[in-house]
Amino acid sequence: MKDSVRHFVAEFVGTFALVFIGGAAIITAEITHSPSGLLNVALAHGLILALLVTATMRISGHFNPAVTLGFLSVRRIEPMMAGVYIIAQIFAAIIAAYALKSLFPAGAAMATRLGGQSVSLDITFAQAVVLEAIATFFLVFVIFGTAVDPQAPKVGGLAIGLTVAADILAIGPLTGGSMNPARSFGPAVASGIFEGQAVYWIGPIIGALVAAQLYDRLFLRHAVEPVDHGAVRPQA
Secondary structure (H helix, E strand, C coil): CHHHHHHHHHHHHHHHHHHHHHHHHHHHHHCCCCCCCCHHHHHHHHHHHHHHHHHCCCCCCCCCCCHHHHHHHCCCCCCHHHHHHHHHHHHHHHHHHHHHHHHCCHHHHHHHHHHCCCCCCCCHHHHHHHHHHHHHHHHHHHHHHHHHHCCCCCCHHHHHHHHHHHHHHHHHHHHCCCCCHHHHHHHHHHHCCCCCCCHHHHHHHHHHHHHHHHHHHHHHCCCCHHHHCCCCCCCC
């Protein structure tokens, strides 16, 4: 029980920070009309993710239902613990979005959907799904290559945060660069605008599953994960 609470709190804090800081950067860019708005948003997401992943990676560090499902697909987290992670992530994202709604100017907050994402009219639904899948593939591949692989370089969450920042710079103007169902769902609940939610669930989950399966099967030596990560023996 204590272990579940520890994981829940770590996932809650990390996801809350990601949604709050990322959303705040988007709202602030709307308020200031900064010409470097996209860069600021990308850096805000990348930096806060790098810091919180580094701070919590010995306990959890997913902050993303797609990442958790990727881990579950290769049996690197138990189903019950995966459920704890995802509940914490979604709950934290919703609370963070309501915090943004109550603390930032109403006009700018709602104009940006409380820091949520939207799909550009210049692309189709299928294109948006594929873009989110590719971006999330890179994210999960880097997670496995820097945090899961026992021979990975010890760089903390820096590489993971940089990947998120790069993805947002690349596809942010087209899909918002979510890569995270909870990151998009929280602001949608608080704003009441659910447009495009299918993109932010389907794309990231597909990308995460493909990346996790590829890295696990091709690059990893199969071994028992640390008990405190709630994992079980991977498939041979």
